[in-house]
Structures are given as structure tokens and as C-alpha cells.
Amino acid sequence: MTIRFTKMHGLGNDFVVIDGRRDSIALDAGTVRAIADRRTGVGCDQLIQLADHPQAGSIAMRIFNADGSEVSACGNATRCVPVLLGHDVTVVTAAGPLVAKLSDGGAAVDMGVPDFTWDRIPLAYAMDTGSLPVGWEMLENPVALSVGNPHLVFFVDDIDAVPLDRLGPQIEQDPLFPERINVNVASVTDRRDVRMRTWERGAGLTRACGTGACATFAAGRRRGLLDDTVRLTLPGGDLMLAETDGRLLMTGAAVRVFDGTLSGDFHA
Numbered sequence: 001m002t003i004r005f006t007k008m009h010g011l012g013n014d015f016v017v018i019d020g021r022r023d024s025i026a027l028d029a030g031t032v033r034a035i036a037d038r039r040t041g042v043g044c045d046q047l048i049q050l051a052d053h054p055q056a057g058s059i060a061m062r063i064f065n066a067d068g069s070e071v072s073a074c075g076n077a078t079r080c081v082p083v084l085l086g087h088d089v090t091v092v093t094a095a096g097p098l099v100a101k102l103s104d105g106g107a108a109v110d111m112g113v114p115d116f117t118w119d120r121i122p123l124a125y126a127m128d129t130g131s132l133p134v135g136w137e138m139l140e141n142p143v144a145l146s147v148g149n150p151h152l153v154f155f156v157d158d159i160d161a162v163p164l165d166r167l168g169p170q171i172e173q174d175p176l177f178p179e180r181i182n183v184n185v186a187s188v189t190d191r192r193d194v195r196m197r198t199w200e201r202g203a204g205l206t207r208a209c210g211t212g213a214c215a216t217f218a219a220g221r222r223r224g225l226l227d228d229t230v231r232l233t234l235p236g237g238d239l240m241l242a243e244t245d246g247r248l249l250m251t252g253a254a255v256r257v258f259d260g261t262l263s264g265d266f267h268a
């Protein structure tokens, strides 16, 4: 069986996008891992599967990390959807509907209201999510929140001094996080500029994480460190975040790279 896909990325966070409306396949964890493998498959951080949605102007999106786990939010992939379709669209994920509008070279997405409730992130125990009383070597007292998926944000002096390739997986797998967690480190340059890096749950170090940028912005707002419009600089480029009435608006690039086909034993 042969299926079509489109390779896309948002600031170098890359995706294999399969439009299930024309190529319907069943995706199990093994199939996702095989496609995402950078040596023997197409290679990607996340595999994205689109499908019809009954609501007019909406499309359903499933998100799989490179390790095969299915998750409920991906900011960079959400910006890719209107770029792929060529029009504004409401992207419906397991975390809910997100309105995504084309903008210059990419898209703007209303990412909703961040949730700092400990058992909805989730954490294993009730804690002050504004400053968790925990630490891993140099990384201490993070903010914990959900922006549709779980994130920790550590504010540090120098993001490049953090061995995120070593501490990221350790924190991701800590029993404090029953569904594992995405790990962000951020340095506030001034109230409108932040530098950040992310260790992504199920994908590792990526060039950018859209939900990580949203989480970092919301965490910085909660700590009183940031204005309501901020530029976040990630290894793969910049994202703009703004807050209106508690909602997070993320704007940034999204790029279609090439179209291809995959052959395999995919059972619809």
C-alpha cells in the first residue's frame, strides 16, 4: 500500500503530515516510530494525521511523537495546518479546538488559556505550580502548567549552560509527572524578549516547540517577568506571543518542504 505525505516544519520542528481524508491508515506506535526514524524512515519530530471533522471550517488533527506516543497538542504543527490547506481553519485536537489563521510566512493560532491546576497538568501530588519545591542539579523551582500538553519552565541565567540533553530525559521521566513532561529552560533578556530551549517529551531536543513557547510566555507572565507581547527566540527562530483576556496568541513561520510517498503494510 502506498500513501502520500507532506514534510513540513515550524522553525525546524519537523513533521510528516498525512492527510487521512485522502489516505486513510491505522497508525500504531511501531508504524509511527518507523516513519519518524531519521536513518531508516522519512524522519520527523512528530507525525501529524489530519481527518475530516463534522464542524464546518474545522479539521481534526492527531499528533504522535517520534517515540510513537500520541499527545494532545503541538503548537508548531497547528501553524502548519492552514499553510498546508491554504486557508484559515479551526484545528481540533484531543485538547480542543484551536483557531489558526494564515499570516505572513506562517500562521497565528489562538492557543487558549493556560492551566496551572496541578492535577490537570498532571502532577503526582498537589503543589504550588507557580514554583514547584523541587530541583534537578542546577534546575530548580520550575513553573508547571498545561497548554493542552504538560510543561515545566525553568528560568535560568544562561540557557546554553544547561545540559538539557542529560537533564531533560531525567526530568521528563520523573515519577512526579505521571504522563511525563516537556522541559523548557528560559532566560529573560528583558520584559519583551526571551531566549529558550526545549527538551520535548517523546522527541528529545528539538529546534523549536510551539507549546513550549506558549508555556514559557505564560509562566513568565505568572511570575511577573514579562509584558503582554513578547518575542521568544528558539534555536530554530523566533515566535511572537501575546496575551489578551488570558488567552495566548502565537504567531510564527510554518513551511511546506516537499511531498512524498510511503510504501508499507498500513492497515486502514
Ligand SMILES: N[C@@H](CCC[C@H](N)C(=O)O)C(=O)O
Pocket (backbone or CB within 6 Å): 013, 045, 046, 065, 071, 072, 073, 074, 075, 076, 077, 149, 150, 182, 200, 201, 202, 203, 206, 208, 209, 210, 211, 212
Ligand atoms: N513540537 C510540539 C510539541 C509536540 C508534543 C510534545 N512533545 C508532547 O509530548 O506534549 C510543539 O510545537 O508544541
